[in-house]
Amino acid sequence: MTALRIDGFSKGHGTGNDFVLLADPDGASPLSAGRVVALADRRFGIGGDGVIRAVRSGSSGDAVLDAAPAGTWAMDYWNADGSVSEMCGNGVRVFVRFLLESQLVRLADGEGIDIATRAGLKRVERRGELFAADLGPFELGGDRLVAAHGLDIARPGLDVSTGNPHVVVALASAAELEALELHAAPALDPVSDAGANVEFVVPGTIADGVGSIRMRVHERGSGETLSCGTGAVAAAMATRHWSGDAADRWIVDVPGGRLEVEVDERGHAWLTGPATLVFRGEGISPVR
Numbered sequence: 058m059t060a061l062r063i064d065g066f067s068k069g070h071g072t073g074n075d076f077v078l079l080a081d082p083d084g085a086s087p088l089s090a091g092r093v094v095a096l097a098d099r100r101f102g103i104g105g106d107g108v109i110r111a112v113r114s115g116s117s118g119d120a121v122l123d124a125a126p127a128g129t130w131a132m133d134y135w136n137a138d139g140s141v142s143e144m145c146g147n148g149v150r151v152f153v154r155f156l157l158e159s160q161l162v163r164l165a166d167g168e169g170i171d172i173a174t175r176a177g178l179k180r181v182e183r184r185g186e187l188f189a190a191d192l193g194p195f196e197l198g199g200d201r202l203v204a205a206h207g208l209d210i211a212r213p214g215l216d217v218s219t220g221n222p223h224v225v226v227a228l229a230s231a232a233e234l235e236a237l238e239l240h241a242a243p244a245l246d247p248v249s250d251a252g253a254n255v256e257f258v259v260p261g262t263i264a265d266g267v268g269s270i271r272m273r274v275h276e277r278g279s280g281e282t283l284s285c286g287t288g289a290v291a292a293a294m295a296t297r298h299w300s301g302d303a304a305d306r307w308i309v310d311v312p313g314g315r316l317e318v319e320v321d322e323r324g325h326a327w328l329t330g331p332a333t334l335v336f337r338g339e340g341i342s343p344v345r
């Protein structure tokens with residue numbers, strides 16, 4: 058057994074999508090795939106769907122993050138398997154909660170802060186106990202086939218980009234959603250080199266300009282998670298498209314709770330929901 062030195066970390070989640078958070082303002086402790094896999098391991102490490110380093114732009118060592126105005130807080134997001142992603146919607150909301158509770162920033166209720174991500178600057182606002190993130194414009198793409206354990210035949214899925222790649226599949230019933238086995242990554246046809254996060258949705262009602270959906274997700278680099286913020290946006294925007302743009306506000310129920318997605322007048326998708334820190338720790342984490 059080797060030991061992994063951790064000077065201090067927090068564990069947080071947004072609707073059950075959980076992260077290890079590390080403060081590294083001056084970029085003294087860059088992450089590596091091996092370090093991330095060790096930290097994210099649920100039995101031999103701390104455990105999480107992803108690992109997030111909070112670093113100032115200009116010090117991150119990542120060309121995209123360092124292109125933001127110098128000194129901007131940057132979210133260096135990694136999936137549990139040690140791959141990096143462009144964006145994490147729950148992560149960026151939990152990131153701001155982490156900055157606040159670590160007293161690295163101050164935000165009164167209603168105020169916001171710009172966070173550098175690999176998908177560009179994202180505004181995050183504090184709204185009471187909730188955090189809302191402007192994930193910007195989204196793009197709908199073409200269809201491809203998606204096969205998954207528990208589905209009788211492959212179904213059409215719609216490509217949606219929220220800065221990171223998603224494929225959204227509509228199912229006919231809650232029973233179909235529950236029958237899915239998402240321990241293995243769904244197979245995409247055609248495949249894409251970058252891979253994709255895959256969301257399965259059951260559309261609900263649309264009333265008074267508000268739609269609702271239920272969703273499960275298999276995340277690229279993390280497996281099935283209890284929630285995915287960019288996935289909720291992709292799923293809501295795909296369902297909105299299929300509904301003929303019948304609503305701009307969507308309630309998204311995921312296994313870990315409830316998120317809200319709203320399209321503003323600029324066509325930006327806002328993601329709102331809880332962002333919670335569970336504990337802080339320090340010291341040495343034993344790793345296999």
Ligand SMILES: N[C@@H](CCC[C@H](N)C(=O)O)C(=O)O
Pocket residue numbers: 074107136141142143144145146147148221222254276277278279284285286287288
């Ligand atoms: N859980 C995140 C998305 C994390 C990145 C994703 N797995 C990818 O590889 O793109 C979210 O809340 O958006």
